[in-house]
Amino acid sequence: MTTFSTERPVAEALDAADPLAGFRDRFARDDPSLIYLDGNSLGMLPLATADRLTQLIREEWGSGLIRSWDRWIDLPWQAGDELGRCLLGAAAGQLLVTDSTTVNLYKLASAALGARPGRRVIVTDDDNFPTDRYVLAGIAAGQDVQLRLISTDIDEGVTAADVRAAVDESVALVSLSHVAYRSGALAGMAEITQVAHDAGALMLWDLCHSVGSVPVQLDQCGADLAVGCTYKYVNAGPGAPAFLYVRRELQQQLRQPVQGWFSQRDQFAMGPAYDPAPGMRRFLAGTPDVLGITAVAEGVRLLGEAGIERLRAKGIQLTSYLVELADAWLAPLGFALASPRDPERRGSHVCLRHPEAARICQALAGAGVIADYRDPDRLRLGAAPITTGFTEVWDALDTLRQITENQVYQEFRLNMSEL
Amino acid sequence: MTTFSTERPVAEALDAADPLAGFRDRFARDDPSLIYLDGNSLGMLPLATADRLTQLIREEWGSGLIRSWDRWIDLPWQAGDELGRCLLGAAAGQLLVTDSTTVNLYKLASAALGARPGRRVIVTDDDNFPTDRYVLAGIAAGQDVQLRLISTDIDEGVTAADVRAAVDESVALVSLSHVAYRSGALAGMAEITQVAHDAGALMLWDLCHSVGSVPVQLDQCGADLAVGCTYKYVNAGPGAPAFLYVRRELQQQLRQPVQGWFSQRDQFAMGPAYDPAPGMRRFLAGTPDVLGITAVAEGVRLLGEAGIERLRAKGIQLTSYLVELADAWLAPLGFALASPRDPERRGSHVCLRHPEAARICQALAGAGVIADYRDPDRLRLGAAPITTGFTEVWDALDTLRQITENQVYQEFRLNMSEL
Numbered sequence: 001m002t003t004f005s006t007e008r009p010v011a012e013a014l015d016a017a018d019p020l021a022g023f024r025d026r027f028a029r030d031d032p033s034l035i036y037l038d039g040n041s042l043g044m045l046p047l048a049t050a051d052r053l054t055q056l057i058r059e060e061w062g063s064g065l066i067r068s069w070d071r072w073i074d075l076p077w078q079a080g081d082e083l084g085r086c087l088l089g090a091a092a093g094q095l096l097v098t099d100s101t102t103v104n105l106y107k108l109a110s111a112a113l114g115a116r117p118g119r120r121v122i123v124t125d126d127d128n129f130p131t132d133r134y135v136l137a138g139i140a141a142g143q144d145v146q147l148r149l150i151s152t153d154i155d156e157g158v159t160a161a162d163v164r165a166a167v168d169e170s171v172a173l174v175s176l177s178h179v180a181y182r183s184g185a186l187a188g189m190a191e192i193t194q195v196a197h198d199a200g201a202l203m204l205w206d207l208c209h210s211v212g213s214v215p216v217q218l219d220q221c222g223a224d225l226a227v228g229c230t231y232k233y234v235n236a237g238p239g240a241p242a243f244l245y246v247r248r249e250l251q252q253q254l255r256q257p258v259q260g261w262f263s264q265r266d267q268f269a270m271g272p273a274y275d276p277a278p279g280m281r282r283f284l285a286g287t288p289d290v291l292g293i294t295a296v297a298e299g300v301r302l303l304g305e306a307g308i309e310r311l312r313a314k315g316i317q318l319t320s321y322l323v324e325l326a327d328a329w330l331a332p333l334g335f336a337l338a339s340p341r342d343p344e345r346r347g348s349h350v351c352l353r354h355p356e357a358a359r360i361c362q363a364l365a366g367a368g369v370i371a372d373y374r375d376p377d378r379l380r381l382g383a384a385p386i387t388t389g390f391t392e393v394w395d396a397l398d399t400l401r402q403i404t405e406n407q408v409y410q411e412f413r414l415n416m417s418e419l
Numbered sequence: 420m421t422t423f424s425t426e427r428p429v430a431e432a433l434d435a436a437d438p439l440a441g442f443r444d445r446f447a448r449d450d451p452s453l454i455y456l457d458g459n460s461l462g463m464l465p466l467a468t469a470d471r472l473t474q475l476i477r478e479e480w481g482s483g484l485i486r487s488w489d490r491w492i493d494l495p496w497q498a499g500d501e502l503g504r505c506l507l508g509a510a511a512g513q514l515l516v517t518d519s520t521t522v523n524l525y526k527l528a529s530a531a532l533g534a535r536p537g538r539r540v541i542v543t544d545d546d547n548f549p550t551d552r553y554v555l556a557g558i559a560a561g562q563d564v565q566l567r568l569i570s571t572d573i574d575e576g577v578t579a580a581d582v583r584a585a586v587d588e589s590v591a592l593v594s595l596s597h598v599a600y601r602s603g604a605l606a607g608m609a610e611i612t613q614v615a616h617d618a619g620a621l622m623l624w625d626l627c628h629s630v631g632s633v634p635v636q637l638d639q640c641g642a643d644l645a646v647g648c649t650y651k652y653v654n655a656g657p658g659a660p661a662f663l664y665v666r667r668e669l670q671q672q673l674r675q676p677v678q679g680w681f682s683q684r685d686q687f688a689m690g691p692a693y694d695p696a697p698g699m700r701r702f703l704a705g706t707p708d709v710l711g712i713t714a715v716a717e718g719v720r721l722l723g724e725a726g727i728e729r730l731r732a733k734g735i736q737l738t739s740y741l742v743e744l745a746d747a748w749l750a751p752l753g754f755a756l757a758s759p760r761d762p763e764r765r766g767s768h769v770c771l772r773h774p775e776a777a778r779i780c781q782a783l784a785g786a787g788v789i790a791d792y793r794d795p796d797r798l799r800l801g802a803a804p805i806t807t808g809f810t811e812v813w814d815a816l817d818t819l820r821q822i823t824e825n826q827v828y829q830e831f832r833l834n835m836s837e838l
Contacts, residue, residue: 045480050473065457100707134693137692257557291710
């Protein structure tokens, strides 16, 4: 038997020893009793971001008006460079903050096909996030390309062996999520990228569920392309713009299909012919979302101050603690872990399976614990390292135990409108 | 001789009689001496929008967190419907606020080609806004389609006769701007749409420079497709999301290429295969920009309150007054009108040509009058009807006259970074 104690003072001691505990007060907490385990869907509001956006709106837009474009014009790559430096292990000049993950994925995957003429297969996995699968399927259908799906163990995620079995010299692009949206399984970026490269394919990573919670080393892993969103662990707000990464050596070879004026070499000459900008700017499209990028920059700054290695260490501690409490309290009530047990193999959220997961998730919300539900039977508990405390994990799981033991969830009707 | 008087009291009388004058106070004016004639590039900040965004950030995001998606999820079509009702003459269920103009143009133009198989030509004009020309060129190049350019009289804009001469049974799509970005020339939407339809082509209108200043009757004109931005006359802020319109009868026939999860019929089932939503929702892509759409809704509300017919009447008055002053004061100093003289044939901005236009524009800014410059020799003066007063027009043109007469502009070096 383990000596693991399920007493609350253990959680209190972990909070007291947490070097990042002070960061929790830098977020809006109007309802101090609310336990928020859904930062993996929509991150909390950093107080500095609220202030910065107010200033941007009143001063830069309201007073500065069109003159403020002198500073705004550089935001997509300024924010991108900081994202790369603080969170993604990418040297400057390889990242932009712009558009949505979906649009960026479309741009980069299309460009990748153009850079591997003759290769007519895209590889992804059947549990990749829906927008990834749908976008890739659309590109494939439009270009007479085959979308080859790796069949994945949902709880454990994609392995290098899975990818090795799926690639050959017909493959132009392998596109996978770094952290799986349901299980939280963390893919081996370096090893899988090497497998793709060995087959002569380009490798595109979706970092939506890892950026800001798991250190990413894009340059070191030799990743070719990446996309990801900023409204989860980067705390940039609902619908904030996404990012895209293109390895420096590839930039000149790639042409993305959405030839907007922000990607033109000499944008304000407004000349007759399209001529893509030489560096990353060619992966922009239309006018970038100034408010959104500014919120991204604030979110990145805060995470950078906390430090991604410390955030990762805390994330591992949090999810490990959560799994230990789940083993002790919830397994006897019919819950099963639906995430990798090894903390090094998962991101910062954990899934638990239970036949009544949908209604339990609603009952939890009624009791002031926000988690989310994923079809068909998964309760997803996110422990965003910068905003989550150990006592919150303890209280949430204690509430979950009581709801399940007392079948409180039976009062709840299903409502599937959650994100 | 005309009885036109160039005395300032005339402008004061026009302001006193202006039924929309009160709306000018509903915008941020930190520097009351600033004359802003660039609302056609970036609209001013409505005070209500600043308050609404603060509330959204603090309450809906900060306190509501993920739970606020219950209301956010409907924003793209709610804001779209209001835009259609107040400004674009479109019945509900045909407009979405999402993505950038560039991305929306890409989605709709690509979809249009798919709906006209066998037709291998897109028609546009050589003075269309750069992003339109570049995007269409990109789509054409990617699909072995020819981009046929109408050669336009820049100052007068595209006519129905120009379009008639350019279309035949090979044309899939005609794509034009409603108001030309340089001259402000207003194209005949109903007549040109009919010309496109007579040739069996679909018609796509770019409304960037007309929405919010010129009444648009999309349904009545039989327009098939439209896109436009919201950061100009709609006053939704820098990089605010754009809109797209698809005529109801066409929606089921069109498939757009960016198959994101927000366009999936049953989005949260996250099922294996892409199945586009039945109505407008299929033209969404990724997660929409909640802050941006909210600002669009506020901007539309304000314009709707003023009334687009009244805004148009004032816009005609403003630009006519501007042209009369220019004739009296500036023509003798080497300025030439570079916009249609008939006010019914132009939008709410006016261009004046002068060999020193670039430096004059900078000198104007130095004197507190913000206009903009367009290559090679055009000074663009925007008179956004909801924010511009007649005395501002008088003061701006008086300043312009003095700068030119005294050659003040010679002190200025060229700086091309303006938008």
